[in-house]
Structures are given as structure tokens and as C-alpha cells.
Amino acid sequence: MNLDLLLPFAKAHAVQSVALAAEWQGELSDQTLLRIHSLAKKFESQLPKVELQKMMQINLTPNPHQVPQTFPALGAVVFQKTTDLGAVAQQFAVSRANAALIINDYTRWAPALQLAMAVYAEALPIILADKAVNAIALQYTDAFTWKDDPELLDLSQVFRPGSKYIPANAFGQLGAWHSHYGYVENGAHPAEKERLNNININVADVAGERTIQITSVHRAALDKPLRASNNKYLELVESLQNELHIANKDILTQVLSDVVAEKIKLK
Secondary structure, rough: OHHHHHEEEEOOEEEEEEEEEEEEEOOOOOOHHHHHHHHHHHHHHOOOOOEEEEEEEEEOOOOOOOOOOOOOOOEEEEEEEEEOOEEEEEEEEOOOOEEEEEEOOHHHHHHHHHHHHHHHHHHHHHHHOOOEEEEEEEEEEEEEEOOOHHOOOOHHEEEEOOOOOOOOHHHHHOOOEEEEEEEEEOOOOOOEEEEEEEEEEEEEEEOOOOEEEEEEEEEEEEEEEEEEOOHHHHOOOOHHHHHHHHHHHHHHHHHHHHHHHHHHOOO
16 A cells, blocks of 8 residues: 555645633623623734624523523624635634634644634633633644545554554444544643543545544643632643643554654654
8 A cells, every 4th residue: 555645634744623722610701702802903913803603592481371582692702814715724712611722724733832822811811700711622633635546545554553542343444434432531730630532533435535534632621720810820721732732642643553653743
């Protein structure tokens, strides 16, 4: 099998998108979302488009003769940068329950983390004035396309045989398949109570070509909720994201063969 015909998503690397997120218990108030919306000028150079997204709420009543009423409410604030063709290149969305920076034009980890910390430096003080953050998360989506007959794709050369993240019978599959593996482990970071890892592998045919997509999610539940009174919360978020990034690379190294790992400069 000629592995030169297995093309990573971005040639130099396989990252299709990365998301850096923060979560909290409860829901942000309308006032907090509107304060986030007021950051539009500060984000204008990097994320020039801003939108207030609405959601529909239902007011249920115990009176069986009264029809439940629906009414619009604020759902999220979304800041975006788009390509010339209108595709979303970068997006920072703050909803009632979480905030996530999604980067679809990923190049390397350092500039991705730098952008994340820049937007969180502005948004987190507003969020923490309302809710305490209880989890930090990182999601990577890596993708490959096989540019030859799907029957010639030898998965034992793409994935690492014996990997604990892949069921053994997957290597003998000639068609599409999906694997979902998740587990909780003790947190490795001093501020981390426990960590949830999910590794989803999807082998499918898209537009007549065999594709491989690996989505890995790492969610660090904090030992203590992150509050505004902690004047080092930004350093803590950055440190946790770096920790999750290293963990993601380690897991991918155990999923992919040495040749493919080298192909995308994973090591």
C-alpha cells in the first residue's frame, strides 16, 4: 500500500478543527450575554462578525385548559471570522451553559492557544461575575482521505495494531465502520479532579472516496470551581489547555501507526 495516497486534511497536518471550551453550572443571565455582546469592538480585528442568537422557550402551565406559550429568548452570542467564500474560519460562541472557540483554519497549537487566551481574557471576567467555571475542554478533529481504491486501504498501516483505543475486528473491515471509546481517569493537572476522554473513529465513504475522521474530546472537571476571586484564572485555563493538548497528542500517537504519525509531524 502506498501511504503517499493517504492525504491529511491540511497536507502538513490532519487537523480539520479544534475547539477550546469552558463550562459552568446553571445558565448565564440575559444581562451577561448582552455584556458579552458588547465585546464586539474588542474582537473586531480577529472576529469581525457578531450575532445574537435566539432560542424558543415554552412557558408550561398546570392549567389543562390554557395553551402553553412560546416566546423568544437570548440563546447565545457568536463572533465569527469567515473566508472569502463565506465558510467559517474561526468562531467564538458563548451560550447559556458554555463558551467555545472553534478554529477551522488551524495551523499550529501555539497560535490557536494564543487566540483562545485573547478572547477568554475579555470574556471570562464577564462570565465569572455570573457563574463559576467547573470544567475546561479540548476537542480535536483529524481527517484523512484515501486517494485510491478503498479495497486497497490497509488499516493496519494507518492505525497502530494492538491499540487499546481500537477494537481488534476493525482492522479486518473492508467497508465503513465507527468506533466510540470513552473513559474517565484521575486528573493529571493539580487543579483537575477527573478527566473524561472520548476517542471516536469514523471510516466512511464521502463523494466516492474513503475518509478517516478521528474526533478526540478531553474534558477536565475542576477540583474547585474557577471563580473571579482567583486572580490567576487565566494562567490556570492556559495551563489546563496545554495539559489536554499534550494528552491528545499522546493518545493519537497510540492510535496512529508510526509512519502516519510522522506524516503529520505528530511527534
